[in-house]
Amino acid sequence: MKNGLLFTIILVVATLTISLVAGAEKVTLNVWLMKQADVNLLKAQDEALAKFKELYPDIDVKFTVFPYSEYRDKLLIAAAAGAPPDISVVDQIWNPEFSAAGFVIPLDDYVAQSKSVKKENYFSGAWDSALYQGKLYGVPFDVGVWALNYYNKAFFKDAGLDPEKPPVTWDEFYEVGKKMTGPEKWGTALWVGKGDAVQCITDALTFSNGGSVLNQDFTKCLLDQPAAIDSMKFFKKLQEINPAGEVSRTEEDSFQLFTAGKLGMFWYGEWGQDTVTARAPQMEWAIGNFPKPANGKSVGTFGGWNMVIYKNAPHKDAAWKFIEYWTSKEINEKVSSLTPANVEAAKSFLNNKRKFPDVVFQQLTQALYRPIFPRYPDLAEIQRNATTAILTGEKDIEAALKDATAEINTLLNDYYSSNK
Amino acid sequence: MMRGKRRGMVVLHAVFAFLLATFVLFPFAVMLSMSLKAPDEQFTSPPYLIPHRPTMENYIEVFGQGSMFARYFLNSILVAFGTTVVVLGVSIFSSYGYARLAFPGKSVLFTLLLLSQLFPLAAIIVPLYRIMSQAGLIDSFFSLIVGYLAFSVPVGVWLLRSFFLGIPRDLEEAAVIDGCTRMQAFWKIVIPLARPGIGATAAYILFITWQEFMFALTFITTQNKRTLPVGIFDFVGQYETNWGNLMAASILICIPVFILFLFVQKQLVGGLTEGAVKG
Incomplete structure (x- = not known):
C-alpha cells in the first residue's frame, strides 16, 4: 500500500515533469512580413499557418506585418539593436547588406538536406539574388519582373x-x-x-x-x-x-x-x-x-523578396522548417501577393490570377537580378x-x-x- | 471719397482672403474628392474635383476586414491624451516655479530646458531606443508617452511660463493678504486666469503628439499598438498605393484635429501670441 502510494506519487511527478519539459519545448517563431491589404490573401495566410501548426504542434508562429515604406528601417534598427525577428522577408536588393553585416545566416547546410528547397525549384535569377560570396543567405519567396x-x-x-x-x-x-x-x-x-x-x-x-x-x-x-x-x-x-x-x-x-x-x-x-x-x-x-x-x-530585371533566418534566432531548425513550408509549391502559391518564387507555384498562380500568363512566365524565366553589393x-x-x-x-x-x-x-x- | 477707398480695401482684403483660402484648402478638397471616388475616377485626364459617382466604399474599406485603422485611431487618442495630461501636470507647476519663484541656478536650468529642444530628433532616437529597450518599455505606449515628454515638457514649460508672467503678481499678493495660502492663491487665482494659456498649451501638445511619426515608428513594433501616423502607411504598397483608402483615412485623421481646433481656436490664436511678447 505504502509502496503503491509512493509509486503513484513518482508517477504523477514524472508525468508532470515530462509534460512541463515538453511544454517548455514549444518554440515561438517571430516572423516579419510585408503588410498585405488583400482580404483573401490574409485569409489564405491564416489557413496556411493553421495547417503548419497542425504539422508542427511544437512550433508556434507569430506574424508581425509592416507597410513597405517602414519595413526596411524597422528591420535595420531591430537587427542593429540585436533584437531582430527569427525570420523575415527581405527585398532582394537588401539581402547582400544583411548577409555582409552578419545579421542573417547562410542556409547552404539546410538546403543540402532539404527535399523541397532546391535551386531548380525556383526562378534562377531570384535564387542567385540571395547568394553572397558563394553562400546562400535566403530562399526566394516571391518575384516580379521589370518590365x-x-x-x-x-x-x-x-x-x-x-x-x-x-x-x-x-x-x-x-x-x-x-x-x-x-x-x-x-x-x-x-x-x-x-x-x-x-x-x-x-x-x-x-x-x-x-x-x-x-x-x-x-x-x-x-x-x-x-x-x-x-x-x-x-x-x-x-x-x-x-x-x-x-x-x-x-x-x-x-x-x-x-x-x-x-x-x-x-x-x-x-x-x-x-x-x-x-x-x-x-x-x-x-x-x-x-x-x-x-x-x-x-x-527583364527581377524584383522580389527572399526569406532569411537571423543570427540571433534561438530556434534555427524550427525556422528552417517554416521557410521550407512557406516556400513550398502548395503554400507559396496561396500566400503570395506577387508572383511566387517557386516555379511550379508561379505557373499555377499566373494561370489563376493574371492575364497573359505565358508572356509573364517567359519574361520571368529570362530575368536577371540586380548587382549583389552590400x-x-x-x-x-x-x-x-x-x-x-x-x-x-x-x-x-x-x-x-x-x-x-x-x-x-x-x-x-x-x-x-x-x-x- | 474716403468711404469709397475703404470699401475698395475691404474688397481687396476679401479677394486676398479668398485666394489664400483656396490655396490652403485646395489640397484638402482633392483629398476629400479622392476619398469619395472609385479607382476608375481617381486618375482621369483631365482630372475633376466632384465625383461623378460618389461612393463611401473607401471609408467602409478603411474600417473593413483586415484593416487595423480603428485600432490605430484608439491608440493615437490614448497616447496623445495621455501625453497631454502628463505634460500639463508637470509643466504647470514647473513653469509657475520659473515664473514666480527665486531659486539658485534658475536661469541656467531654464536655458538647459530650452537647449534640449535644439537636438534634432534623428540624433537622439538611437540612444533613446536603447534606453527604452533597457527599461523594458520598447513596444509599449509608455515608451511613446515618455519619449514625447522629453520634447513636449520643455515646450509646455516655456509656453506656460510666459502666461504666468503675464498675470499681475499683485493679484496673488492680494489673495494672500486676504488669507489664502500660497497654494490656494495658485489654484484659485492664477490657474483660472491662465486657463486660456493652459488650453492653448494642451491643444499644441495634442497636435504635435497626434502627428508624431519617428518615435512611433521606432519604438512600436506590434501591429495593434501602432498609432495613426505610422499605421496610415498600411495603404501604401511597395509598388502601388491604395489612394482611395489612403485619402479616406487621411480625412478621418483630420477630423479630431478640426473638432479640437473649433473648440480652442480662440484660445490658441490669442493664447500663443499673448505669450509670445512676454517671453
Whole structure:
C-alpha cells in the first residue's frame, strides 16, 4: 500500500515533469512580413499557418506585418539593436547588406538536406539574388519582373496598326510609339522617380543588349561599355514619344497616365494588372514582352523578396522548417501577393490570377537580378543620377556613364578595401 | 471719397482672403474628392474635383476586414491624451516655479530646458531606443508617452511660463493678504486666469503628439499598438498605393484635429501670441 502510494506519487511527478519539459519545448517563431491589404490573401495566410501548426504542434508562429515604406528601417534598427525577428522577408536588393553585416545566416547546410528547397525549384535569377560570396543567405519567396510592355489596343487601331502584334524590337517600339504620339497622347511615358525602381528599367535595357552593370564578381562597373551606352541612347530617344516632365515623374505618375488613356504603351511589372483593370475598366489592353535590340534578347530585371533566418534566432531548425513550408509549391502559391518564387507555384498562380500568363512566365524565366553589393542603394543612386543627367541633357550619354562608372568603382573600392 | 477707398480695401482684403483660402484648402478638397471616388475616377485626364459617382466604399474599406485603422485611431487618442495630461501636470507647476519663484541656478536650468529642444530628433532616437529597450518599455505606449515628454515638457514649460508672467503678481499678493495660502492663491487665482494659456498649451501638445511619426515608428513594433501616423502607411504598397483608402483615412485623421481646433481656436490664436511678447 505504502509502496503503491509512493509509486503513484513518482508517477504523477514524472508525468508532470515530462509534460512541463515538453511544454517548455514549444518554440515561438517571430516572423516579419510585408503588410498585405488583400482580404483573401490574409485569409489564405491564416489557413496556411493553421495547417503548419497542425504539422508542427511544437512550433508556434507569430506574424508581425509592416507597410513597405517602414519595413526596411524597422528591420535595420531591430537587427542593429540585436533584437531582430527569427525570420523575415527581405527585398532582394537588401539581402547582400544583411548577409555582409552578419545579421542573417547562410542556409547552404539546410538546403543540402532539404527535399523541397532546391535551386531548380525556383526562378534562377531570384535564387542567385540571395547568394553572397558563394553562400546562400535566403530562399526566394516571391518575384516580379521589370518590365512587360503594357499596351492600349485603341492606340494601335487609331494608328492603323494591328493590336495583336505589339512591337518586338527597340526600333519597332520607337516607330510604333512615334505613330501614336499626337496632341495630348504619347507612345509611352518615361520616369525617373526617387527610389531604386528606374534602375530596373535601365538595367533591363542593358541586360537585353548583352551588357551588365557590374562584372561577374561585382568588383568593377561596366556601365561605360558599349552595351550600356547604346541602351541609354535608345532610352533617351524615347523622350521624343513621351510627355515632358519625365525626370520629376515617378513610376506611379506615369502609370496613371497610361490608365488615364494618354499612353499607347507603358513598361511595368505584372503586378500592375489589377490596377489597370480597376482604374480603366473600359480599356482594351494587352501585354507584350519587354522590347529587345534587333540582335539581342528580351531580358527583364527581377524584383522580389527572399526569406532569411537571423543570427540571433534561438530556434534555427524550427525556422528552417517554416521557410521550407512557406516556400513550398502548395503554400507559396496561396500566400503570395506577387508572383511566387517557386516555379511550379508561379505557373499555377499566373494561370489563376493574371492575364497573359505565358508572356509573364517567359519574361520571368529570362530575368536577371540586380548587382549583389552590400551598399546597393548607394550604387543605385549613382545610376539614377546618371539617368537624370542624360534625360535632362546636362551631360551627354558617354560622359554621364563614364562619370557614373568612375563613381561606382570608387564606391566598390571603398567598400571592399574597408571590409576585407 | 474716403468711404469709397475703404470699401475698395475691404474688397481687396476679401479677394486676398479668398485666394489664400483656396490655396490652403485646395489640397484638402482633392483629398476629400479622392476619398469619395472609385479607382476608375481617381486618375482621369483631365482630372475633376466632384465625383461623378460618389461612393463611401473607401471609408467602409478603411474600417473593413483586415484593416487595423480603428485600432490605430484608439491608440493615437490614448497616447496623445495621455501625453497631454502628463505634460500639463508637470509643466504647470514647473513653469509657475520659473515664473514666480527665486531659486539658485534658475536661469541656467531654464536655458538647459530650452537647449534640449535644439537636438534634432534623428540624433537622439538611437540612444533613446536603447534606453527604452533597457527599461523594458520598447513596444509599449509608455515608451511613446515618455519619449514625447522629453520634447513636449520643455515646450509646455516655456509656453506656460510666459502666461504666468503675464498675470499681475499683485493679484496673488492680494489673495494672500486676504488669507489664502500660497497654494490656494495658485489654484484659485492664477490657474483660472491662465486657463486660456493652459488650453492653448494642451491643444499644441495634442497636435504635435497626434502627428508624431519617428518615435512611433521606432519604438512600436506590434501591429495593434501602432498609432495613426505610422499605421496610415498600411495603404501604401511597395509598388502601388491604395489612394482611395489612403485619402479616406487621411480625412478621418483630420477630423479630431478640426473638432479640437473649433473648440480652442480662440484660445490658441490669442493664447500663443499673448505669450509670445512676454517671453
